[in-house]
Amino acid sequence: MSLEPHDSGLRPGVAYACRRALAGLRLDKFDSEGAVDLAVGESASSDIASRGIASREHVASCSFCAGRVAAVTSLAAFMAQRPVAPDAIHSSEFLDAIYQQASEEVERGALGRWVEGAKVAPPDESQLGSWQDAIADRAGGSVESAVTRRLLRSPLPQPDAQVWSGVRQSILAGVASDRVKQRKPRRWWLGFLGAAAIIVLGLLVTEGSSGHQGSGYRGSGYQDAGQPVIVFADLDRAPDVDFAIVRYGTRR
Amino acid sequence: MLSLSTSASGQGLTATHSTNKGAAAPSLPTLATMGEAFLNQDYTVEQLRRFRDENGGIVTVRERLEVDADGTQRPDFAITFLGVEGEPTGSETYLEWQRAYERYGSLFFRHGSFHVRDLAKAASNYTLHDFGPVVRAGRMARRMVVFPNLGDKAIWVVDVDSLTSLPLFIAEFDSEFQLFANIEVVSFTASVQAITPTMPIGTVTPVADFAAADVLLGQPSGLIDPNLMFVQDYRLDSVAVHDDPINGSRRLIMSYTDGIDQFMVVQAVNTIDPFANLPSATGGGHTIGRFRDPAVSALVFWDDGVAFHIAGRGALRRLDSVARSVYLQALSN
Numbered sequence: 001m002s003l004e005p006h007d008s009g010l011r012p013g014v015a016y017a018c019r020r021a022l023a024g025l026r027l028d029k030f031d032s033e034g035a036v037d038l039a040v041g042e043s044a045s046s047d048i049a050s051r052g053i054a055s056r057e058h059v060a061s062c063s064f065c066a067g068r069v070a071a072v073t074s075l076a077a078f079m080a081q082r083p084v085a086p087d088a089i090h091s092s093e094f095l096d097a098i099y100q101q102a103s104e105e106v107e108r109g110a111l112g113r114w115v116e117g118a119k120v121a122p123p124d125e126s127q128l129g130s131w132q133d134a135i136a137d138r139a140g141g142s143v144e145s146a147v148t149r150r151l152l153r154s155p156l157p158q159p160d161a162q163v164w165s166g167v168r169q170s171i172l173a174g175v176a177s178d179r180v181k182q183r184k185p186r187r188w189w190l191g192f193l194g195a196a197a198i199i200v201l202g203l204l205v206t207e208g209s210s211g212h213q214g215s216g217y218r219g220s221g222y223q224d225a226g227q228p229v230i231v232f233a234d235l236d237r238a239p240d241v242d243f244a245i246v247r248y249g250t251r252r
Numbered sequence: 253m254l255s256l257s258t259s260a261s262g263q264g265l266t267a268t269h270s271t272n273k274g275a276a277a278p279s280l281p282t283l284a285t286m287g288e289a290f291l292n293q294d295y296t297v298e299q300l301r302r303f304r305d306e307n308g309g310i311v312t313v314r315e316r317l318e319v320d321a322d323g324t325q326r327p328d329f330a331i332t333f334l335g336v337e338g339e340p341t342g343s344e345t346y347l348e349w350q351r352a353y354e355r356y357g358s359l360f361f362r363h364g365s366f367h368v369r370d371l372a373k374a375a376s377n378y379t380l381h382d383f384g385p386v387v388r389a390g391r392m393a394r395r396m397v398v399f400p401n402l403g404d405k406a407i408w409v410v411d412v413d414s415l416t417s418l419p420l421f422i423a424e425f426d427s428e429f430q431l432f433a434n435i436e437v438v439s440f441t442a443s444v445q446a447i448t449p450t451m452p453i454g455t456v457t458p459v460a461d462f463a464a465a466d467v468l469l470g471q472p473s474g475l476i477d478p479n480l481m482f483v484q485d486y487r488l489d490s491v492a493v494h495d496d497p498i499n500g501s502r503r504l505i506m507s508y509t510d511g512i513d514q515f516m517v518v519q520a521v522n523t524i525d526p527f528a529n530l531p532s533a534t535g536g537g538h539t540i541g542r543f544r545d546p547a548v549s550a551l552v553f554w555d556d557g558v559a560f561h562i563a564g565r566g567a568l569r570r571l572d573s574v575a576r577s578v579y580l581q582a583l584s585n
Contacts, residue, residue: 228538228583230576233527235543239552242505243516243563245356246364247432247547249303249311249349 018065021058072172079168082158281394281412283380283511287368289417292321294444297389300337301360302434304547312337313349317361318444325369325490326458330447331357358456363507363514365435366398366408366422369489374511377401377485386411388420389437398512402485403427404567405513416442426567432547455495465504468493472521474556475504476585478578480517483570485510515564515571517578523559526552538583540575551575555582 059065088094106112159167238244296318303311314335320328333353339345353360368374383395388411398408407429411421420440424433459465462477469475480486489509495502504519527539541552549571550563560582562575 228580230538230540230579232540232542232572235541235550235552238543238545238548239541239550239561239563241516241518241550241552241561241563242356242359242363243514244543244548244550245352246359247303248305249313249352249356 015064017058018062018068021055021062021065022068023055068175071175075175076168076172079171082161082164084158279394279414280382281380281396281414281417283368283374283378283398284371285417286410286412286419287371287374290321290367291323291325291327293319293416293418293442294321295319295416295418296441296444297437298334298439299435299437301364302436304432311345311349313353315353315357315360318447320444320447326362328447329358329361331361333357364433366410366419366424366512368512369509369514370487370511372511373485373487373509377405377510378512383409385414386421388413389440391415391420391440393420400513404569405510406432406565406567408512413440426546426565430546432566454497457493457495459491459493461491462504462506465491465493469502469504469521472557474558474582474585475519475521476558476578476582478506478517479581480508480574480577482577483508483574486513486515489514513565513568515562515568515574517574518561518563520559520561522557523554525554526559527554538579540572540579542572542575544569553579553582555579556585558582 059069158164238248296316298314298316301313301315303313305311313333314337316330316332316334318330318332322328331353333350335341336343336346336349377400379399379401381397381399383397386393386395392414393411394414396410396412398410400407404427407425407427409421409423409425410419412418413420418440419435420437422433422435423431425431457468459468466475466477480488486508487510489507490505491507492505493502494505501523502521504521506517506519508515508517527541538555539553543550544566546566548563549566549568550561551571551574552562553560553575560575560578562571562578564571
C-alpha cells in the first residue's frame, strides 16, 4: 500500500481506497477475542451492509488497513476501562493554567492583534465599580464559571460513561484513519461526488502521465506506482544555507 | 574596521579607475539602463543595510561598498563592515556582525541586493513603474517600482540615481507588503579607489557548468545536475564550488534567476544523513526538511552522501515542487 505524500507535517495522508474501507468499519464492535468485529449487523441497510462487506474484503487484502485494525484492537483493550480522574484536575491552579494558556493563544491570534490595534477610548474609571463585582452580579454571585465550580466542589472520580464512550470512539476512529467518519449515505450526493472524483482522478492521471508541465506550485503532489514515498517535515529553524544568511545576516 | 575584498579574476591591485565607463543614463530609468549600470559603473557607497533579527526587530549595519565594474556579472568589489547603528564598538552585537561580514560579506553583495541579472528574463517576468523624482544621498533619483508578473515573488521599490542608474535605495516587499530587506545609501561616489584584495574566508571557484563542477569535486556518485526545465521563468545563472576552510566541507552551489529573483540549489558532498533516525526513514520513506517563514523558504534532504539544500524567498512556495523533483531525480540516479 502506498501513501500519498502530505505537504504539511509528518503525518502522511491515507489512500482513498483505504480511507473508504476503514470508514465502512464499525470500530465500536469487538468479537469474543477482543478484535474489531468486521461483521455487519443484520439490521443494517443494504447500502451499509454492502459497504461493510467491501470494507472487510479490502482489510483482508491490505496490509496497511490490517495494521490499522490491529492497532485499534490493541488500543481498545486499554481504553475498555474508564480512567480515574487525576487529582490535578480538581485543583484551581490547574484550571487557572488552562485559562491562562487559552487567553494567551487568543492574544497571539487575530483577535489579539485586532484588540491591540483598535482605537478604544478608556472608560471613566470613576464611573465604574469593581469589575469583579459587576461580573459576579451577572454570574450569580461568583466570577467562577459553572464548570469550574462543579469541578472544584463536586469532583468526579471518573468521566461520565456516555462521555467516555464518545471519546473512546473518536480516538479509535482517529487511529484507524485520518478524518474517518461514518456517514449515513445520502444518495443524491453520491452522484455529484462520484462525478467530481472521476474528473479529479482523470486530471491527475493525465497530468501524471505527461510529467511536470509549466511552472507553479502543484500542491502535495501525487503518487505513481513504484515512485519513492516523500514526506515533508517542518523545521523550527532555518538550516545553514547561504540564502538564510543573506536574509538574517547570521544563522538563526 | 574589517575589510573584505574579493577579486573575481584573482588579479590584484589596479590604479584608481576612471569614473563613468558607460553612456549617460536617460532621465527615466529602464531595466536595461539599470542592468548596464551594474556591469559598467564603478562606484563607492556608504550604506545602511537592515536585517531582521530573531525577535522580529531591525538591525541596521553600516557598510562601505566599493565596486570595480568589469563588464561582467561578477565584478571586483570590497565590502567593509563599519559598525552597527546604536551599538558601541566592541559590543557583543558589534563583534557578532563583524564576524558575520568577515565570513559572509561577499554573499551580501552577490545575493543581498537588487540588480538585473538577466535583462531578457527580467523584462518578461517584471514590469517597471515610475513613481516620480526623489532626492537620495544628496542626489537626484527616480523612484521606480519593479512589480512581478507572478504573486510568489518580491516587489521592489528602488530609488535609481538619475545620472548613473545605480540604486540608491532598495526596499523589498512581499505580496502583502511586508518589508524584508532594505538598503539605504547615505553617500555616493561614482568612482572607486584601488581595491586591495585580501584572502577570502573559504575558496569560491566559479565554473562554467555542472560538468566542470563535477570534475572539480572528484565526481562523487551522489552529485546530480538538477533538471528544472519545468520552472520556466527561471534559468541557471551561475555555478560555483565552495570550499569551507573551517570544517573542510565542499559544496556545489547552482543559482537560478528569473532576471531579478534568485533561488539556489546547493549540494554538499561527503555528508551524513540528518534524517536517518526519523520514522519515515526506517519505514522506507524519504524526508524533506522544510523551513519557511515570510522571508526564507529552505528545503533540505539527503541522498547517497550528498546533502541537498534548496533555498529562496519565503513566498516562493513552488520550491516544494523543485525540491521534490530534485529528490526524485537524485533517488533515481
